[in-house]
Amino acid sequence: MPKQSKQARKWVYGGASVALSLAVLGGCASAPSGNTQANTGSAKTVAPQRGGTLRMIMEDHTDNIGFPALSPQLDYYYSSPALETLGRYNAKGIMEPFLAKGWKVDPKAKTITFYLRKGVKFQDGTDFDAEALKWNIQQFQNAHRPEVDGIKSMQVVDKYTLKLNLVKFDNQLLESICWFVQIISPTAVKKHGIDWAKTHPVGTGPFTFVAWNPDVSIIYKRNPNYWQKGKPYLDEIDLDLIYDANTAYNTFISGGADVLTRASTANTKQLEASGQYKFNTTRKIAFGAAGYGFMFPSANPKDPLSNLKVREAVEYAINKNAIIKSVLHGYGEATNQWYTPRSPFYNPAVKGFPYNPAKAKQLLKEAGYPNGFQTQIWTDAADQDMVTAVQNYLAQVGIKVKINVVDIAKLIAITSSSAPKWTGMTVYIWPTFPNAPVLIDRNFSPHAAYFAQNILHPPILQQLIAKARSAPDHQTEVKYVQQIQKVLFQDYALVLPMYITAGDVFMKKNVQNLGMFTTNGFDWNPESVWLSK
Amino acid sequence: MTTMLLRRLVQAVIVLFIVTVIVFLIMHLIPGDPAQIMLGSTATQEQIDALRHQMGLDKPLVVQYFLWLGNVLHGNLGTSIFYNQPVTQLLAVRLPITLQLGLYSLVVSLILGIPAGIIAAVKRGTFIDSIVIFLSNAGVAIPVFWLAILGVYVFSLKLGWLPVQGWVSPFENFGEGVRYLVMPVLVLATLPLSSFARQTRSSMLEVIRQDYIRTARAKGLKENVVILRHALRNALIPVITLLGISLAGIIGGAVLVEQVFNIPGMGRLLVQAILGKDYILVQGSVLIIGAIVVLINLATDIAYTYVDPRIKG
Numbered sequence: 001m002p003k004q005s006k007q008a009r010k011w012v013y014g015g016a017s018v019a020l021s022l023a024v025l026g027g028c029a030s031a032p033s034g035n036t037q038a039n040t041g042s043a044k045t046v047a048p049q050r051g052g053t054l055r056m057i058m059e060d061h062t063d064n065i066g067f068p069a070l071s072p073q074l075d076y077y078y079s080s081p082a083l084e085t086l087g088r089y090n091a092k093g094i095m096e097p098f099l100a101k102g103w104k105v106d107p108k109a110k111t112i113t114f115y116l117r118k119g120v121k122f123q124d125g126t127d128f129d130a131e132a133l134k135w136n137i138q139q140f141q142n143a144h145r146p147e148v149d150g151i152k153s154m155q156v157v158d159k160y161t162l163k164l165n166l167v168k169f170d171n172q173l174l175e176s177i178c179w180f181v182q183i184i185s186p187t188a189v190k191k192h193g194i195d196w197a198k199t200h201p202v203g204t205g206p207f208t209f210v211a212w213n214p215d216v217s218i219i220y221k222r223n224p225n226y227w228q229k230g231k232p233y234l235d236e237i238d239l240d241l242i243y244d245a246n247t248a249y250n251t252f253i254s255g256g257a258d259v260l261t262r263a264s265t266a267n268t269k270q271l272e273a274s275g276q277y278k279f280n281t282t283r284k285i286a287f288g289a290a291g292y293g294f295m296f297p298s299a300n301p302k303d304p305l306s307n308l309k310v311r312e313a314v315e316y317a318i319n320k321n322a323i324i325k326s327v328l329h330g331y332g333e334a335t336n337q338w339y340t341p342r343s344p345f346y347n348p349a350v351k352g353f354p355y356n357p358a359k360a361k362q363l364l365k366e367a368g369y370p371n372g373f374q375t376q377i378w379t380d381a382a383d384q385d386m387v388t389a390v391q392n393y394l395a396q397v398g399i400k401v402k403i404n405v406v407d408i409a410k411l412i413a414i415t416s417s418s419a420p421k422w423t424g425m426t427v428y429i430w431p432t433f434p435n436a437p438v439l440i441d442r443n444f445s446p447h448a449a450y451f452a453q454n455i456l457h458p459p460i461l462q463q464l465i466a467k468a469r470s471a472p473d474h475q476t477e478v479k480y481v482q483q484i485q486k487v488l489f490q491d492y493a494l495v496l497p498m499y500i501t502a503g504d505v506f507m508k509k510n511v512q513n514l515g516m517f518t519t520n521g522f523d524w525n526p527e528s529v530w531l532s533k
Numbered sequence: 534m535t536t537m538l539l540r541r542l543v544q545a546v547i548v549l550f551i552v553t554v555i556v557f558l559i560m561h562l563i564p565g566d567p568a569q570i571m572l573g574s575t576a577t578q579e580q581i582d583a584l585r586h587q588m589g590l591d592k593p594l595v596v597q598y599f600l601w602l603g604n605v606l607h608g609n610l611g612t613s614i615f616y617n618q619p620v621t622q623l624l625a626v627r628l629p630i631t632l633q634l635g636l637y638s639l640v641v642s643l644i645l646g647i648p649a650g651i652i653a654a655v656k657r658g659t660f661i662d663s664i665v666i667f668l669s670n671a672g673v674a675i676p677v678f679w680l681a682i683l684g685v686y687v688f689s690l691k692l693g694w695l696p697v698q699g700w701v702s703p704f705e706n707f708g709e710g711v712r713y714l715v716m717p718v719l720v721l722a723t724l725p726l727s728s729f730a731r732q733t734r735s736s737m738l739e740v741i742r743q744d745y746i747r748t749a750r751a752k753g754l755k756e757n758v759v760i761l762r763h764a765l766r767n768a769l770i771p772v773i774t775l776l777g778i779s780l781a782g783i784i785g786g787a788v789l790v791e792q793v794f795n796i797p798g799m800g801r802l803l804v805q806a807i808l809g810k811d812y813i814l815v816q817g818s819v820l821i822i823g824a825i826v827v828l829i830n831l832a833t834d835i836a837y838t839y840v841d842p843r844i845k846g
Contacts, residue, residue, distance in 0.1 A: 063616050144580060198617070214616070214626075215797040215805070216700065242698060242795050243805070246682075250697045251795075254689050412569050418578060449569070449578055 066201035087178030093434030288521010315353035372398020376424035610817035650733025672727025777833030
């Protein structure tokens with residue numbers, strides 16, 4: 001796929017901020033399935049070896065690596081060596097305890113109780129306990145972060161137990177806290193201040209922060225007092241911050257780094273073809289890829305696209321597989337919904353609108369547009385080729401499209417909920433992360449900051465989202481999300497889903513257990529990485 | 534001389550003022566709301582409005598401009614939206630890197646370009662002259678970014694002599710610093726070097742045909758003395774004009790070179806600021822770049838007066 005701009009992703013992703021940054025990392029390239037050689041499991045039979053420095057090329061441009069509550073665009077990977085979370089998603093998209101020993105969710109009592117792991121210390125020597133967790137959540141509340149909305153009060157039951165009393169039960173709150181609230185040392189922040197904390201992450205992680213040279217590198221060294229005995233295996237992790245994708249690629253192939261976390265499509269193909277490197281890919285896992293498509297102005301009565309039959313006609317008119325093959329060189333996965341078939345949220349009942357130009361023409365006729373109509377597509381330069389292909393397909397059924405290539409700032413201005421209603425379609429990108437109800441709600445709620453003024457809000461959709469958020473268990477949540485997808489993509493065709501891309505992380509063959517893109521597209525387990533001699 | 538200097542200073546202030554107005558207007562009139570960009574898609578309208586108020590974006594544009602200008606006159610360039618640090622603090626770290634890069638490039642281009650031009654002029658019509666003309670024409674024609682990519686391909690990927698990217702200060706580690714500097718400095722120096730060589734050759738050819746040069750030779754002065762003492766000084770006047778222009782060009786070229794070679798200088802900071810619509814940082818950076826260019830032009834004017842006494846007064 002064409003390299004997408006980071007800003008673009010930040011704009012369109014419905015997910016929360018961490019997801020945005022990580023999706024950037026994961027969204028740079030993808031490839032056809034069946035041609036991969038991911039390294040998952042390759043190191044399981046060999047005992048980990050100690051020592052060494054892991055040099056990783058990361059995307060540039062981060063401003064805050066140590067105070068998560070005040071970083072709308074916090075880049076998870078930059079701070080992961082030092083900061084940890086209460087839980088981690090598994091490959092099925094289910095949150096599992098990590099810094100927390102466990103939790104109890106009581107929908108009826110509207111409480112969530114966290115039971116914390118004992119003996120965990122921050123890198124400054126202080127204890128990680130219930131008071132520390134409470135303080136961390138409070139920082140998110142003070143910053144008015146939506147991830148912790150709905151907490152009425154917090155009660156320290158004992159040193160290692162924290163109970164949250166909720167305004168109303170929301171199953172997404174547990175995941176949000178477990179995922180977004182990277183735990184930092186209250187003592188360090190109180191001693192040095194928030195500004196200092198932004199550039200000095202002090203957490204419970206396997207590596208302690210050494211130095212951050214903005215736009216150059218972030219360096220971590222082994223934490224000898226890490227709570228998982230025997231870990232980490234590496235002595236040091238150096239994150240080299242390189243903005244330009246070609247520079248990053250050249251640095252990697254010249255031996256300047258062990259891991260490349262981003263590559264253009266062309267570079268991805270070359271790296272794969274060379275056979276010299278291992279790679280992990282989200283193409284084989286359920287979560288973490290990015291979906292690409294178009295948002296219809298379904299609530300703009302002046303636009304023909306507000307007519308459901310017209311929207312369906314547009315969908316029938318486009319041959320997604322051909323576009324993926326020709327424009328994306330096969331690096332994409334055609335989709336008719338939010339998630340890939342590998343995800344539990346995937347709904348096989350959503351049939352979509354397979355390529356059928358005759359059907360498209362018939363629907364246009366039924367909708368009162370037998371000779372088609374004129375419309376426009378708003379896109380940024382990164383997606384121009386894909387949009388041009390779509391333009392050609394639509395022309396074949398009589399829909400004349402004017403392409404408006406604008407910068408990301410203009411796209412933001414157009415789709416902001418406070419802006420006037422736009423006409424035509426806009427490129428829309430979404431993350432396929434496990435916290436589906438939150439992601440969908442943030443873009444399809446009547447109160448969303450983007451798109452809200454110009455898309456329909458069917459009551460059934462809002463009801464299903466509410467049910468998904470209040471589902472008492474994962475299975476029920478999955479059931480509702482599947483229904484949401486049917487309403488969103490099939491019954492109302494509010495979004496035209498084109499394809500799902502993926503992320504690839506390349507590494508030298510001596511890098512073992514990297515842990516990126518093995519369970520989902522955003523987790524990383526730096527404590528488990530090791531270098532074979 | 535004093536009148537000329539005062540006149541130039543007043544002009545410089547006016548130019549800087551116009552630069553601030555243009556930059557301010559461009560950053561505020563192009564679409565996009567910094568508050569929305571900062572908060573991302575997770576934000577509610579209330580959060581966006583609150584941040585707009587906090588940043589003063591809800592005030593009339595003229596008020597915003599004069600508030601900013603007032604702060605600038607007090608030495609406060611504002612706080613970067615993205616980095617959340619004072620712009621002066623950011624520039625204090627980044628500017629020296631860009632200036633170093635520019636200075637080294639300028640020195641290289643002068644050291645190589647002027648002698649090349651002199652030799653080509655003195656050896657006019659010879660093979661050496663042809664080589665200098667060819668290389669200098671190529672140096673002017675080849676885009677900086679292409680040269681950078683070619684350099685990386687040859688010297689880093691194929692030969693493995695130089696690093697692909699990065700920055701090590703030569704003041705901290707001289708050997709490593711030089712290794713990291715070689716390619717960006719040479720790439721950045723190519724255009725001014727070529728221009729200096731072409732201009733020096735052209736000026737020298739004109740000057741060495743003058744009567745006073747013939748007289749100097751007739752007096753029996755050595756050729757080196759004739760060329761370096763009598764011809765070169767007059768031939769350098771147009772080169773000094775070019776020097777001013779080249780310095781401004783080097784600062785501009787540094788933006789590209791810093792991007793390609795991943796050098797954490799001011800150019801790269803500016804690009805990041807533009808991409809992130811960090812208009813406060815863009816305004817501050819452009820103001821400083823504008824001030825540097827204006828100062829360079831002022832210095833060029835002053836240099837004229839020393840090289841060409843006719844300009845004095």
